[in-house]
Amino acid sequence: MARAQGLFHVVGGAWPLVSCRTFARGYGPVSDEWPQKTSGGLLLFAGCGMLRAASEEDGVRHARRVGVGTALTSAQRRGR
Numbered sequence: 777m778a779r780a781q782g783l784f785h786v787v788g789g790a791w792p793l794v795s796c797r798t799f800a801r802g803y804g805p806v807s808d809e810w811p812q813k814t815s816g817g818l819l820l821f822a823g824c825g826m827l828r829a830a831s832e833e834d835g836v837r838h839a840r841r842v843g844v845g846t847a848l849t850s851a852q853r854r855g856r
Contacts, residue, residue, distance in 0.1 A: 778826050778839035785823025785846060792816035822846045 792799040792812040799816075800806055826842050829835030 781843045782823045782826030785819045789816045789819030
C-alpha cells in the first residue's frame with residue numbers, strides 16, 4: 777500500500793511541474809502557478825520518500841506516517 781500511495785504522489789506531484797496548463801484544465805484555472813508547483817514538488821518528494829521507505833526494514837511505519845499526513849493535507853486542500 778505504501779508503494780501504491782508513493783507512486784500516486786510521485787505522479788500527481790510531477791503533473792503540475794511538467795505541465796501547469798494541463799493541470800489547470802483538470803483542476804480549474806489559477807492566477808498564479810507557484811502554489812501548484814510548490815505543492816507538486818512537495819508531493820513528489822513525499823512520494824519518493826514513501827517509495828524508498830517502503831523497501832527498508834522500519835520504513836513501512838515511516839511511509840504510513842508520511843502517507844497519512846499527505847492524504848489529510850491533500851484532502852483538506854481539495855475540499856475547499
